[in-house]
Amino acid sequence: MNIIFNKQISISDKENNNRVFNIDQTKMDFFEKDIFCTHAHSDHIVNSFQNTYLSNPTMDFINKQIPNNKLKFLNLNLNQKISLTDRLDITPLNAGHVLGSNMFYFETPNTSLLYTGDFQTQNSLLLTRAKPIEAENLVIESTFGREEFNFPSREKVYLEFAEDISRDLANNRLIIIGAYKLGKSQEIIKFVNKYLKKTPLVSESIFNNSKIYEKYNLNIGNYKLLDGNFNNCDILIIPPNLINNNLLHTLEHQTKKQISTYFVTGWKFYKRGKCIPISDHCDFNDLIEFVSLVKPKNIITMHGFYNDFSKSLKKYFKNINIRSIDKIDINYKHKLENKNKLKNKDKNKGILDYF
Numbered sequence: 001m002n003i004i005f006n007k008q009i010s011i012s013d014k015e016n017n018n019r020v021f022n023i024d025q026t027k028m029d030f031f032e033k034d035i036f037c038t039h040a041h042s043d044h045i046v047n048s049f050q051n052t053y054l055s056n057p058t059m060d061f062i063n064k065q066i067p068n069n070k071l072k073f074l075n076l077n078l079n080q081k082i083s084l085t086d087r088l089d090i091t092p093l094n095a096g097h098v099l100g101s102n103m104f105y106f107e108t109p110n111t112s113l114l115y116t117g118d119f120q121t122q123n124s125l126l127l128t129r130a131k132p133i134e135a136e137n138l139v140i141e142s143t144f145g146r147e148e149f150n151f152p153s154r155e156k157v158y159l160e161f162a163e164d165i166s167r168d169l170a171n172n173r174l175i176i177i178g179a180y181k182l183g184k185s186q187e188i189i190k191f192v193n194k195y196l197k198k199t200p201l202v203s204e205s206i207f208n209n210s211k212i213y214e215k216y217n218l219n220i221g222n223y224k225l226l227d228g229n230f231n232n233c234d235i236l237i238i239p240p241n242l243i244n245n246n247l248l249h250t251l252e253h254q255t256k257k258q259i260s261t262y263f264v265t266g267w268k269f270y271k272r273g274k275c276i277p278i279s280d281h282c283d284f285n286d287l288i289e290f291v292s293l294v295k296p297k298n299i300i301t302m303h304g305f306y307n308d309f310s311k312s313l314k315k316y317f318k319n320i321n322i323r324s325i326d327k328i329d330i331n332y333k334h335k336l337e338n339k340n341k342l343k344n345k346d347k348n349k350g351i352l353d354y355f
Contacts, residue, residue: 001088001108005325009115009139009302011106013088021084023104023115025050034074036090038117039101040065040182047071055092057100060212061182076102095119096130097280098183099213105133113137114294118303120279121286122154125190126218132293139300140291142324143281144266145309151266151283161262161276162195168260169196169234174251178240178263178273181205183280185237186213186220188264192235193221200235201226203242230255240265243272284309288316300325 004010004020010033012020020033024044037054038044040061049070054062059073076082076092083089087108095101097118106113114135121129151157165175177200179185185206192200199222202210207225214220226236230251240263248259261273266283268275282290291299291313299317301310302325310324 001106001111001113003113003137003300005300009300009325011088011113013085013108015085015087019085019088022050024117036076036104037062038095038104038115039098041098041118041180044117053090055100055102057212057216058102060215061100061209064208064212078102081107093133094128094130096121096124096127099127099186099216099218103130105135111136113139114296115139116141116290118143118281121282121290124154124187124280125158125194126187126213126220130290132290134293134295136296137298137300138291138294138296139302140287141281141303142287142301142306142309143304144279144283145287145301145305145312147284147312149266149283150285151277151279154278157276157278158191158195161191161278164262164274165196165235165260172257173260174230174255174257175235176243176248176251176259176261176273177235177237178243178261178265178270179206179237180264181239182209184264184278185239186210186218187278187280188237189223190220192237196235198235199224199233200237201229201233202236203238205239206237240270245272248272284312288312291317296320299323 002012008022008025010020010022021036022033023036024038025035025046027046028048035050035052037052037058040058045062047066047069051074052071053074053076055076078092078094081089081091089107091105092102093105095103095117097120103117103119104115112135118141119130123129168175177188179188189200192198202223203226210220252259262276263270263273264276264278266277266279266281298321300323306324310322313322
């Protein structure tokens with residue numbers, strides 16, 4: 001198995017180097033390479049003519065986000081192994097990040113690799129957690145790969161969040177919750193229904209994604225489309241990027257209410273409201289535990305605090321080869337520039353062979 005690094009990760013079979021598979025490709029690639037897409041967040045997809053392997057929910061989300069896209073969809077069924085070449089197999093595994101999100105488990109006769117993509121190992125109100133599988137090589141996301149990121153249990157956060165909102169509602173305040181349009185917003189709709197017995201208003205993008213959740217039999221509860229009907233609700237859920245001072249002032253004027261603003265995020269600071277530590281990523285301790293259960297010989301950290309997490313892993317795991325993706329990018333380019341100095345038999349080796 002060749003592991004190729006150039007800002008993204010690609011997989012190929014050593015015995016069949018004409019077949020290259022890009023994972024979470026985000027830029028056009030004019031070579032004939034297939035794509036494996038972990039999930040439908042915009043920083044993991046590209047509108048390309050290439051064959052794209054993904055789950056059915058991910059396909060639905062992308063079709064909603066990018067109508068008339070160029071992608072040639074090939075469906076992946078959860079936990080069902082498929083053969084990419086006569087030596088290379090892949091099995092999609094639940095990532096627990098958003099509906100339809102997958103980790104990818106690659107196998108050859110000689111080795112294995114687990115690519116996590118964005119993943120979450122704690123159950124939420126809607127999704128079941130990602131579960132580890134042993135693999136010789138692990139490529140792991142490190143969004144919250146610093147020790148400072150340790151989230152309380154979801155149940156504790158739900159209860160405290162419900163108390164905050166109940167207090168605000170008792171004071172006749174309008175509640176605005178900033179949550180990403182895919183994933184967190186659906187969890188918060190469910191939270192508002194279950195813990196507060198309320199029906200929130202939601203933006204159009206959240207409304208459309210929520211309908212796809214319902215298509216796959218996930219009961220997220222009641223919600224209404226935002227359509228100038230602010231006076232008919234107490235709670236509004238919209239993407240965080242829409243929340244600004246102009247919006248808040250306009251809503252205060254229109255509803256004659258003071259506003260309480262919350263942001264559902266693993267990050268610790270938003271200047272216009274209180275942060276609620278609900279994330280669809282693993283925190284630091286969950287990342288460490290996941291690595292210990294995968295039992296890899298080689299680890300690549302990517303996304304977020306990949307350098308910090310790489311350094312932390314080296315303290316916890318003394319007998320594992322560990323690198324962050326930027327170090328490997330530099331190393332790989334250096335080897336390409338100097339490939340003529342390598343023996344012919346070494347020219348096509350993947351980076352994991354150079355650990």
